[in-house]
Amino acid sequence: MAVLNGPNLNLLGQREPEVYGHTTLSDIEGRVRAEASKLQCSISWSQSNHEGALVDAIQQLRGRADGLILNGAAYTHTSLAIRDALLAVRVPFVEVHLSNILAREPRRRESLFADLAIGVITGFGAQGYVLALQALHTHLHELRPPA
Numbered sequence: 004m005a006v007l008n009g010p011n012l013n014l015l016g017q018r019e020p021e022v023y024g025h026t027t028l029s030d031i032e033g034r035v036r037a038e039a040s041k042l043q044c045s046i047s048w049s050q051s052n053h054e055g056a057l058v059d060a061i062q063q064l065r066g067r068a069d070g071l072i073l074n075g076a077a078y079t080h081t082s083l084a085i086r087d088a089l090l091a092v093r094v095p096f097v098e099v100h101l102s103n104i105l106a107r108e109p110r111r112r113e114s115l116f117a118d119l120a121i122g123v124i125t126g127f128g129a130q131g132y133v134l135a136l137q138a139l140h141t142h143l144h145e146l147r148p149p150a
C-alpha cells in the first residue's frame with residue numbers, strides 16, 4: 004500500500020500545532036509502519052509539496068500498489084489534476100485529514116477527491132492514518148467481493 008502526503012505536511016509538529024498537534028510526519032510514518040507490520044502489508048511512504056509530483060506518484064501506483072492512503076492537504080480543495088490522476092488510475096483509496104475539515108472554513112469543507120474514495124477519515128489527528136490503514140486493509144482483504 005502507498006501513503007501519499009501533500010504540501011506542508013513535512014512541517015507537522017511545528018506547523019499550527021493548535022490545529023495539527025505536535026506529532027511529526029515521521030512519527031506518523033512510524034505508527035503506520037508498526038500497524039502495517041501487524042497486518043503484514045508493505046508500505047511505501049512519500050510526501051511532496053508539488054502538485055505535479057503528486058500526480059506522477061499516483062500515476063506510478065498503477066499495477067504497483069493495491070491501495071492508497073491520501074492526505075492531499077490543501078490540494079484536496081483545489082486540484083483537478085490530482086482528481087484526474089485518481090480517476091485515471093482507479094486505485095482504491097482512503098482520504099485522510101488530521102483536522103476535521105468539515106468543521107473548518109467553508110473552502111476546506113469541500114474535497115475534490117472524497118466522492119472517489121472508499122471513505123474519508125477526518126479529525127482524528129495522527130490516529131486517522133492508522134484507522135485508514137486498518138479500513139483499507141479490511142476493504143481489500145475482507146469486504147471486496149472476488150473479481
Ligand code: DQA
Pocket residue numbers: 010011012074075076077078079099100101102103104111
Ligand atoms: C489537512 C487539511 C487541509 O485543509 C490543509 O490544507 C492541510 C492539512 C489535514 O490533514 O487536516 O494542509 O489535509
